[in-house]
Amino acid sequence: MSKKTHKKTKVTLLEHSYDGIQEFDQHLPNWWLITFYGAMVFSVFYWFVFFQSNSEGVNNVPRLESELARIESAKLAGAIANLDNDMLWKMSRNAEVVASGKETYVANCASCHGPELKGGIGVNLVDDVWIHGPLAMDHYNLIKAGYAPKGMPTWGPILGDKKIAEVTAFILSHHAVPADPNGADHAHSQH
Amino acid sequence: MSQTKTIEYDDQIVRMFMIASITFAVVGMSAGVLVASQLNFWQMNGKFLEWITFGLIRSEGLAELTFGRLRPLHTNAAIFAFVGNMMFAGIYYSTQRLCKTRLASDFLSWLHFWGWQLIIVAAAVSLPLGLTRGKEYAELIWPINIAVALIWVVFAINFFWTLAKRNEPTIYVAIWFYIATIVTVAMLYIVNHLSWPTGLLHSYPLFAGVQDALVQWWYGHNAVAFFLTTPILGIMYYFLPKAAERPVYSYRLSIVHFWALVFIYIWAGPHHLLNTALPEWVQGTGMLFSLMLWAPSWGGMLNGLLTLRGAWDKLRTDPVIKFLAAGVTFYGMSTFEGPLMSIRAVNALSHYTDWTIGHVHGGTLGWNGLMAAGMFYWLAPRLWNTKLYSPALANLHFWLAMVGILLYMGSMWAAGIGQGLMLNGLKENNTLLNYPNFLETLQSIQMMYLTRLIGGGSYLIGFFMLAYNIWMTARSGQPVNGTIEITEDENHAHAPAKMGLIEALCSVPILVMLVGVLVCSLWVFGTGLVQVLGLVLTVVVILGAVVHFEMSGGKWGKWYDTLAANPLPFTVLTFLAVAIGGSIQIIPTVTLAKDKNIEDRIQQVYTPLELAGRDLYIREGCYNCHSQMIRTMVPDVLRYGDYSRLGESIYDHPFQWGSKRTGPDLARTVGKYPDIWHLRHMENPRSTSPGSNMPNYPWLLHNKLETATLKARIDVQRKLGVPFAPMTAEQISQQVAEQGAGISASLRGAGAAVPPDREIVALIAYLQQLGKSIDLSEKAAGK
Numbered sequence: 002m003s004k005k006t007h008k009k010t011k012v013t014l015l016e017h018s019y020d021g022i023q024e025f026d027q028h029l030p031n032w033w034l035i036t037f038y039g040a041m042v043f044s045v046f047y048w049f050v051f052f053q054s055n056s057e058g059v060n061n062v063p064r065l066e067s068e069l070a071r072i073e074s075a076k077l078a079g080a081i082a083n084l085d086n087d088m089l090w091k092m093s094r095n096a097e098v099v100a101s102g103k104e105t106y107v108a109n110c111a112s113c114h115g116p117e118l119k120g121g122i123g124v125n126l127v128d129d130v131w132i133h134g135p136l137a138m139d140h141y142n143l144i145k146a147g148y149a150p151k152g153m154p155t156w157g158p159i160l161g162d163k164k165i166a167e168v169t170a171f172i173l174s175h176h177a178v179p180a181d182p183n184g185a186d187h188a189h190s191q192h
Numbered sequence: 193m194s195q196t197k198t199i200e201y202d203d204q205i206v207r208m209f210m211i212a213s214i215t216f217a218v219v220g221m222s223a224g225v226l227v228a229s230q231l232n233f234w235q236m237n238g239k240f241l242e243w244i245t246f247g248l249i250r251s252e253g254l255a256e257l258t259f260g261r262l263r264p265l266h267t268n269a270a271i272f273a274f275v276g277n278m279m280f281a282g283i284y285y286s287t288q289r290l291c292k293t294r295l296a297s298d299f300l301s302w303l304h305f306w307g308w309q310l311i312i313v314a315a316a317v318s319l320p321l322g323l324t325r326g327k328e329y330a331e332l333i334w335p336i337n338i339a340v341a342l343i344w345v346v347f348a349i350n351f352f353w354t355l356a357k358r359n360e361p362t363i364y365v366a367i368w369f370y371i372a373t374i375v376t377v378a379m380l381y382i383v384n385h386l387s388w389p390t391g392l393l394h395s396y397p398l399f400a401g402v403q404d405a406l407v408q409w410w411y412g413h414n415a416v417a418f419f420l421t422t423p424i425l426g427i428m429y430y431f432l433p434k435a436a437e438r439p440v441y442s443y444r445l446s447i448v449h450f451w452a453l454v455f456i457y458i459w460a461g462p463h464h465l466l467n468t469a470l471p472e473w474v475q476g477t478g479m480l481f482s483l484m485l486w487a488p489s490w491g492g493m494l495n496g497l498l499t500l501r502g503a504w505d506k507l508r509t510d511p512v513i514k515f516l517a518a519g520v521t522f523y524g525m526s527t528f529e530g531p532l533m534s535i536r537a538v539n540a541l542s543h544y545t546d547w548t549i550g551h552v553h554g555g556t557l558g559w560n561g562l563m564a565a566g567m568f569y570w571l572a573p574r575l576w577n578t579k580l581y582s583p584a585l586a587n588l589h590f591w592l593a594m595v596g597i598l599l600y601m602g603s604m605w606a607a608g609i610g611q612g613l614m615l616n617g618l619k620e621n622n623t624l625l626n627y628p629n630f631l632e633t634l635q636s637i638q639m640m641y642l643t644r645l646i647g648g649g650s651y652l653i654g655f656f657m658l659a660y661n662i663w664m665t666a667r668s669g670q671p672v673n674g675t676i677e678i679t680e681d682e683n684h685a686h687a688p689a690k691m692g693l694i695e696a697l698c699s700v701p702i703l704v705m706l707v708g709v710l711v712c713s714l715w716v717f718g719t720g721l722v723q724v725l726g727l728v729l730t731v732v733v734i735l736g737a738v739v740h741f742e743m744s745g746g747k748w749g750k751w752y753d754t755l756a757a758n759p760l761p762f763t764v765l766t767f768l769a770v771a772i773g774g775s776i777q778i779i780p781t782v783t784l785a786k787d788k789n790i791e792d793r794i795q796q797v798y799t800p801l802e803l804a805g806r807d808l809y810i811r812e813g814c815y816n817c818h819s820q821m822i823r824t825m826v827p828d829v830l831r832y833g834d835y836s837r838l839g840e841s842i843y844d845h846p847f848q849w850g851s852k853r854t855g856p857d858l859a860r861t862v863g864k865y866p867d868i869w870h871l872r873h874m875e876n877p878r879s880t881s882p883g884s885n886m887p888n889y890p891w892l893l894h895n896k897l898e899t900a901t902l903k904a905r906i907d908v909q910r911k912l913g914v915p916f917a918p919m920t921a922e923q924i925s926q927q928v929a930e931q932g933a934g935i936s937a938s939l940r941g942a943g944a945a946v947p948p949d950r951e952i953v954a955l956i957a958y959l960q961q962l963g964k965s966i967d968l969s970e971k972a973a974g975k
Contacts, residue, residue: 014439015443017362019289019290019360019364020286020289020290020292020430020434021434022364022430022433022434022439022440023433023439023440024365024439024440024442024443024446025439025440025441025442025443026442026443026444027441027442027444027445027498028442028444029442029444029445029448030494033487033490033491033494034487036486036487036490037452037484037487037488040483040484040486040487041484043480043483044480044481044483044484047476047480048476048480048716051472051476052472052473052476052716053723060472061467061472061824062472062824062835065824065825065826065829065835068826069826069829072622072623072826072830075621075623076623
């Protein structure tokens, strides 16, 4: 109501009454306004960070996926003692394992096998030709023992089982999972 | 020349609604205490009949008395019967006086009253019979839905007609809240109840899966907002200053918090779906608008509590003030707790637990219940022209209610947070669940459930005292109708400026608001240049509005005073304010979240037997305790399996994501247990899951599955867009018989002779496919 008549102690009492009910016209409390505006400012900020800055790992699904990969890799790490073909292929689909494998690969293997794994001094690792056997465990064992005639070092004592398994998984991540990871016929093997 | 005439208010309708409200309060709260006891003692689902009849009735469980059917009865009774009738009593009493006129039509008032009571009776009969739509607080079947909509229209006509006849130039803040209530509830109710009937008593909702989830919680949350909050705020604005005999604290706070409340509230629905398969941006709006809602809600509390300044001494003498002050305080508590629980990280802990139940009851018992009691104690002496029969009894009621609420909320906080921590707790470098067995977590909160039962019981006893007190008050007096003398001439002298609809829509404040929403949407939804432009324009509009407001020297205030004298534009603007939020959230989801846009996993269409089983799942109200939504959270995934994708429930009319996990999630039940496990579990859950509080479902083993309407049901599903293959009735029966025979054979092989045509067979078929989906990404990669 615009009819402000009674002015006592800075508080305006509106003239009108509804069934005997009158209304003051007090100013909005500052703390209330701060709460209200604060929530709005926070919302703008939050919206920007979560939905417009495109920062990775803030949203639920990518964050969950990476956390699940971490859990799986932790479980896989515990299983290296009884490693087999299935396990290696499984590791090759785990983002976290593959990422660690890549790190090891770049540091130790890329100089001969190339950053794209296409070979150079060493053999090509992304074609379907496996000189030392087609199974995942064949690759693992070969990296571990090395192959002196072609200059492949014995990595076992240097990298340890875990890192070798990870590197194997990284290499396998460039290949499709075979229908039967234990079968010998899914890739050409040359001797 | 002034003419004086006397107007007699229709207070008879107020008395009727008030008595109905008290009656259904007692009924609804008794149902609440019963369902609470069922969570402690599974025997309360029917077995207790053996004890109280000394063995006359033999029953392992009675369908009509199970938790899944009675919980909807409790919620519907509390919301629509108790608070509904209370709201109508309060609105009719105050509106007549605030408009200085009698209700427009005695016939419409009468129709409103009896229509509403008939609806309540129909609900009370249909829900225990298992007739339900399977959506929370929207369970009633379609013929009752239509009745509700019609009676609501009757109410609306009666109300707005009364406004039109008013002898008061402007409308008071209480009326604003009533207008918001009537308009918004109509919108919410109609949209969320859109269904396609398959017969006289059954229908499928138009929306499915994620769309249905969004529409449901847009409705569900705003049922709280516009059925349990705004009308009661209006009632507060009338009865509290009346009882306190003090002016309302601040008119401008009324304006700001009213418009902020109605505009923001409607957006908050998705906070019921945080961390689910709902698109994340919608979740984001749900959370943020809930936070922004905190201050507007507290605006209402402030205007209530600060009105009591100078009247606090009445707390000692007047039970009415006691109830109203406590009610408003609980409103403040709940509206702080709500935004807190809407924060995604807090919600990860609180959601699906009893914390939510505690929160809701803080609102219903604390805010609605105490406000209702305060209003009734104030009204009764005036409606029957006497004194309150016993203020002492009213005081006792107050303390019983207070102790009851605190026991209720305290135990539910402890239960919810405790169980939430157990369920989400991880160990061994966060790779394993602390408590892999769900039942262990349920066991740990039994004591809290018992405390809640005592608290709820105490509150119920208090309400029985109120009923007795009001009854004795009424008996001690005579029903009287209030009157008022009005001078006709006076109105013309004070006739306020008229404002037409176009004029209202084209005024500066509204244009600023509309353009503001538009440019803000550009910023939020746009990309690249559009987004930057949107952001810049948003800032420009806000600054422009502030400058215009400051420069125009109180023009906005005058404009608002004129608006408050013109109910038609006021109502239209209110509708606009509540329609924006829902539209921005729902329209993109409804148009985009369709099966043809799904890229990862899509639900496999049910077989006829599975669909029949699903309808049984809905009939028994399984969704009251079991979710079908594995959230995007590590503990959920470790406990229940891979997180649920949007496409995995895309054909579910209605969705069954659930809102509470009294039992475990069922989204990936497929193949978890053999058929025989499900049979034994449904027959007696404790035989497979020791310590479970789930009811027995012995009738599922005996009842023959109803398949006559299956053809009609599948046809409706096809019309709604579910890709069922076209089938004749014979083909359907044949498929049902074949699949049923397979399950029956598997059960026989495991030592249980169940004919293939029993309900349990269909339910097992449904449970055994929960989580089956087609992986479209693999399919695409395969090509």
